[in-house]
Amino acid sequence: MIYRPLQNGKVAIPDYDEGIRLLTELCKQKQEKGENTIRLEGRLTKLKKAAEKTKAIREEANASLKNGGYELVKIPCFTTFDKDNTNFMNGVCGTCKETGKTYYITNKPGERELEGVITEYLKGAGIDNVYFVSTTKDLKCMGGIDCLTQEE
Numbered sequence: 346m347i348y349r350p351l352q353n354g355k356v357a358i359p360d361y362d363e364g365i366r367l368l369t370e371l372c373k374q375k376q377e378k379g380e381n382t383i384r385l386e387g388r389l390t391k392l393k394k395a396a397e398k399t400k401a402i403r404e405e406a407n408a409s410l411k412n413g414g415y416e417l418v419k420i421p422c423f424t425t426f427d428k429d430n431t432n433f434m435n436g437v438c439g440t441c442k443e444t445g446k447t448y449y450i451t452n453k454p455g456e457r458e459l460e461g462v463i464t465e466y467l468k469g470a471g472i473d474n475v476y477f478v479s480t481t482k483d484l485k486c487m488g489g490i491d492c493l494t495q496e497e
């Protein structure tokens with residue numbers, strides 16, 4: 346759920362450091378506005394733990410993919426392996442037959458501010474159009490858009 350094959354030999358890989366940086370920044374912005382950040386701070390703590398727990402296996406997976414000839418594209422990762430709807434890797438990508446443009450459909454995040462950031466990262470990976478859809482009800486069962494469509 347935290348790696349995503351893209352087009353043309355590219356693979357989106359999780360960048361926990363950037364995810365942590367972005368959530369920390371978002372938390373500070375919300376605190377400056379006087380908004381409650383308790384839930385966001387809890388997610389940040391979980392994200393740091395997930396990053397630490399998965400570091401060795403991610404490094405091994407990244408090396409294996411790179412040695413296999415894949416181009417690795419870092420995408421900020423927010424996945425904590427719990428009932429959390431900020432998982433942009435659980436998406437579906439493809440190419441429109443009529444226009445030849447690429448698209449990526451992924452989960453709508455709990456923090457709307459992250460949509461623009463993720464869109465820019467995916468566009469940097471060669472994706473033309475990015476769409477966010479609500480999967481909140483389905484994520485209660487730990488499924489995002491990829492799981493829902495049973496893409497093969």
